[in-house]
Amino acid sequence: MTRVHDMGGRWGDGAVVPEPQGIVPVGADWQRKALALTLAAGGLGQWSIDTSRHARESLAPKDYMRFSYYEKWIAALADLLVARGLVSEAELSSGKAAPAPPHPRLFRAAAVGPALARGTPYARPGAAPAFAAGDRVRTRLPSRNSHVPGGHTRLPAYAAGHVGQIELVHGPHVFPDTNAHGLGERPEPLYTVAFSAEDLWGEAETQDDEVTLDLWESYLEPA
Amino acid sequence: MPHDHSDHDHPHTLLPSDPALRVKALETILVAKGLVDPSAMEAILDTYEHKVGPHLGAAVVARAWTDPAFRARLVADATAAVAELGISGRQGEHVVAVENTPETHNMVVCTLCSCYPWPLLGIPPGWYKSDAYRARAVREPRKVLAEFGVTLPEGQKVRVWDSTAEVRYLVVPMRPEGTEGMDAVALAALVTRDSMIGTGLPGPPR
Numbered sequence: 001m002t003r004v005h006d007m008g009g010r011w012g013d014g015a016v017v018p019e020p021q022g023i024v025p026v027g028a029d030w031q032r033k034a035l036a037l038t039l040a041a042g043g044l045g046q047w048s049i050d051t052s053r054h055a056r057e058s059l060a061p062k063d064y065m066r067f068s069y070y071e072k073w074i075a076a077l078a079d080l081l082v083a084r085g086l087v088s089e090a091e092l093s094s095g096k097a098a099p100a101p102p103h104p105r106l107f108r109a110a111a112v113g114p115a116l117a118r119g120t121p122y123a124r125p126g127a128a129p130a131f132a133a134g135d136r137v138r139t140r141l142p143s144r145n146s147h148v149p150g151g152h153t154r155l156p157a158y159a160a161g162h163v164g165q166i167e168l169v170h171g172p173h174v175f176p177d178t179n180a181h182g183l184g185e186r187p188e189p190l191y192t193v194a195f196s197a198e199d200l201w202g203e204a205e206t207q208d209d210e211v212t213l214d215l216w217e218s219y220l221e222p223a
Numbered sequence: 224m225p226h227d228h229s230d231h232d233h234p235h236t237l238l239p240s241d242p243a244l245r246v247k248a249l250e251t252i253l254v255a256k257g258l259v260d261p262s263a264m265e266a267i268l269d270t271y272e273h274k275v276g277p278h279l280g281a282a283v284v285a286r287a288w289t290d291p292a293f294r295a296r297l298v299a300d301a302t303a304a305v306a307e308l309g310i311s312g313r314q315g316e317h318v319v320a321v322e323n324t325p326e327t328h329n330m331v332v333c334t335l336c337s338c339y340p341w342p343l344l345g346i347p348p349g350w351y352k353s354d355a356y357r358a359r360a361v362r363e364p365r366k367v368l369a370e371f372g373v374t375l376p377e378g379q380k381v382r383v384w385d386s387t388a389e390v391r392y393l394v395v396p397m398r399p400e401g402t403e404g405m406d407a408v409a410l411a412a413l414v415t416r417d418s419m420i421g422t423g424l425p426g427p428p429r
Contacts, residue, residue: 008334214388
């Protein structure tokens with residue numbers, strides 16, 4: 001059921017390698033361009049962050065695993081541009097395109113500062129929450145998108161079918177399972193749910209350790 | 224059910240295989256077609272290479288350490304509290320501050336991708352985006368912390384926050400001992416990026 005990106009709890013990945021503190025260097029020139037191109041093209045407003053995440057998750061597993069971070073971004077960006085009809089496969093193949101006038105929603109330099117400072121808030125008006133802090137809830141099993149087979153969802157497999165406790169109630173947020181696929185924002189109450197690490201993994205490093213996840217109401221049922 | 228093209232359709236494979244050539248080809252196409260403004264690319268890079276970084280989160284933490292009323296506002300509504308310091312925006316639209324205590328150490332991960340509080344900490348370090356961190360932080364946080372040289376006291380539990388929605392978490396580390404006379408500016412210099420992710424602790428007073 002899962003996709004390759006859903007790797008929480010997986011064994012075998014080796015050590016985590018710390019890096020110097022401070023601002024992180026973006027990297028080589030192509031990595032800088034990959035970051036800038038992705039954000040600049042995102043500024044056209046032709047897809048949501050959910051759609052963009054789904055495009056990265058939908059890379060072939062062997063590509064997802066061998067691609068570095070910005071290679072995933074570039075591959076997903078190319079796929080999205082073609083899916084939206086903004087770039088053709090012939091243009092990708094040739095690496096060339098005929099000059100065209102600016103897109104009506106071209107993300108211009110003067111708009112960058114304000115747009116990045118504004119972001120894209122995901123809270124929406126919507127239904128009152130069904131659960132309150134302290135309530136016990138069970139996550140759906142299996143984790144899946146119930147609107148689109150193989151579609152985007154944000155319940156990791158490791159937390160599916162487990163009982164946790166509502167920790168924070170955030171109010172309605174855009175529902176990624178539909179929004180990623182152009183099926184509407186359909187806001188649902190969002191919660192932070194705390195799980196016992198021992199329950200999730202069978203054993204924990206210490207008995208009281210916890211893992212929290214941010215989960216939409218339709219991922220949950222009363223427990 | 225809508226047809227999901229992206230499951231089997233990967234036009235990116237038409238681009239050259241070398242990453243630098245792939246990016247160059249895409250840039251050439253997008254600029255020619257009026258879909259990307261090169262000066263916007265420069266402005267984006269200038270933002271994340273020079274302006275937005277962990278010094279912003281550190282100022283929030285130091286303010287919380289020195290101003291009890293701000294700390295209360297930060298815990299109650301971190302999005303509004305950090306906006307008081309001019310901090311807002313992309314990948315930080317909904318902020319929650321989680322305070323470390325002698326009982327609980329907090330640590331942040333995104334197992335499904337690399338969600339990270341950009342307006343507070345800048346772009347994420349490579350290790351935060353790595354498969355190893357995404358896979359292991361939720362299952363064996365203490366082993367991961369040991370790789371950062373961090374050992375927690377016995378009896379302090381770990382709470383790992385897996386960022387699965389648009390909520391972004393800022394860890395507020397405990398103020399180090401021996402810093403009683405220091406002001407917010409001096410304190411901010413002790414607050415490392417990793418201490419606000421939960422894989423580090425603030426530096427000792429210098």
